[in-house]
Amino acid sequence: EAQVTQNPRYLITVTGKKLTVTCSQNMNHEYMSWYRQDPGLGLRQIYYSMNVEVTDKGDVPEGYKVSRKEKRNFPLILESPSPNQTSLYFCASRPRAGSTYEQYFGPGTRLTVT
Amino acid sequence: AQSVTQLGSHVSVSEGALVLLRCNYSSSVPPYLFWYVQYPNQGLQLLLKYTTGATLVKGINGFEAEFKKSETSFHLTKPSAHMSDAAEYFCAVTQGPVSYGKLTFGQGTILTVHP
Numbered sequence: 001e002a003q004v005t006q007n008p009r010y011l012i013t014v015t016g017k018k019l020t021v022t023c024s025q026n027m028n029h030e031y032m033s034w035y036r037q038d039p040g041l042g043l044r045q046i047y048y049s050m051n052v053e054v055t056d057k058g059d060v061p062e063g064y065k066v067s068r069k070e071k072r073n074f075p076l077i078l079e080s081p082s083p084n085q086t087s088l089y090f091c092a093s094r095p096r097a098g099s100t101y102e103q104y105f106g107p108g109t110r111l112t113v114t
Numbered sequence: 115a116q117s118v119t120q121l122g123s124h125v126s127v128s129e130g131a132l133v134l135l136r137c138n139y140s141s142s143v144p145p146y147l148f149w150y151v152q153y154p155n156q157g158l159q160l161l162l163k164y165t166t167g168a169t170l171v172k173g174i175n176g177f178e179a180e181f182k183k184s185e186t187s188f189h190l191t192k193p194s195a196h197m198s199d200a201a202e203y204f205c206a207v208t209q210g211p212v213s214y215g216k217l218t219f220g221q222g223t224i225l226t227v228h229p
Binding site for chain 2: 033035040041042043044045048058090092101102103105106107108
């Protein structure tokens with residue numbers, strides 16, 4: 001089944017404790033993105049990747065890191081989480097070339113930083 | 115550049131009434147437009163999409179949207195609301211090949227359906 005998976009789905013942590021949220025897709029997509037969802041703000045792009053070893057900042061990159069060492073994986077790293085990073089996070093992917101440019105979303109990771 | 119504005123953060127309708135959720139976009143190139151729905155404590159589900167061609171797009175669960183270039187709008191409608199339509203709805207735009215995979219979302223509209 002074609003899908004985007006994220007782990008963990010729920011995470012409660014404390015300020016300053018490094019964490020990684022994993023994202024994996026099995027569709028051989030070139031483009032991958034991370035979004036965060038906050039009430040009243042919709043979803044905002046954090047980082048995106050156009051292919052292996054190619055990443056760039058989105059609209060809200062502060063406090064986050066990413067890497068793309070393999071085409072299928074795109075982990076999101078919070079090296080020193082803070083309470084303002086409490087949010088719902090979505091990973092997404094899409095092929096570079098396509099007629100609809102539709103993105104495929106993972107199930108989301110709800111992060112709470114205390 | 116691309117942006118999306120959803121008019122009305124909350125919309126309330128009675129069961130059986132017309133649903134109208136408003137979305138206006140800004141794009142420097144022909145846009146690709148999407149509506150997503152998010153049910154409580156769930157992820158995003160694609161309702162419908164406009165790419166090229168017919169401007170009236172039909173989606174799942176009886177929803178449809180019309181792309182109006184002159185009004186830069188992509189409003190979502192459903193003739194008769196059902197209790198199960200209660201959810202948050204997001205309009206989104208991408209600029210296709212020049213967007214590098216970026217999807218820009220509106221702020222979201224929470225739809226409440228009263229019996």
